[in-house]
Amino acid sequence: MPSKPFCRKAQQGRHRLALKNYTVGTATGGMEIEMQTLVYVLRHGQSEGNLVNAFVGWGNARLTPKGEHQAALAHDFLESIGVSIDRAYSSTLIRAERTAEIASGLPVTTLDDLREIHAGEWEGKAYADLCTLYPESYGVWLKDVGAAKPDGGETVVEMSRRVVAAICAIAKENPGKTVLVGCHGTPIRAIETAARGYSFAEMAKTPWASNASLSCYLCDGERISPVFYSLDYYLGDERTVLPKNV
Helix, strand or coil: CCCCCCCHHHHHHHHHHHHHHCCCCHHHCCCCHHHCEEEEEEECCCEHHHHCCEECCCCCCCECHHHHHHHHHHHHHHHHCCCCCCEEEEECCHHHHHHHHHHHCCCEEEEHHHCCCCCHHHCCEEHHHHHHHCHHHHHHHHHCHHHCCCCCCCCHHHHHHHHHHHHHHHHHHCCCCEEEEEECHHHHHHHHHHHCCCCHHHHHHCCCCCCCCEEEEEECCCCEEEEEEEECHHHHHHCCCCCCCC
């Protein structure tokens, strides 16, 4: 579900409001917002796997030319609203690393724990074929994603825990700074679910983020709080999304 368009001044105001008014509760003893890390999580641009509607998982699909352009549009958007990125991170998969590199203009620190879900036997297969080949397990993915486990892969719960822990570790390393994290569809869905305080059984409430969309969080190293999710209006006609059978 894409975010509604905002003008530049409204976006700047939204960032200022978040930084001014958000304070952390008892988890950190009331520490003020200045000590929090502002985390921009950027889904990778369109990849070769997206182009053919395949479940890539840990496969190392590269960005398409459109995907590279989407990442450049994310860079331009961040620059236009005055966001200065202190450090850039991504998963070790090239589609996320390249997206973060383009969008941040900085060297990128890569982390295994930010990778897409390990999808085992599903990897490299078209979404349409998964419905036929794995009707039971893929049916769980479609209806109750928080309870899903790709055949031969990791559970969504396992993936969620490593990704959320990685975001918290990044925040601990960068108190009071602004970081960009290049990431993937399922991990970003997991981060938003955790930030909203949803259980794994409620994960289906969180929609998929579009390619090269930005989600923003505040993190004190222990708790993640949402600012906005899957902001993508700056992509215009270049916006791309996952098909409905995911």
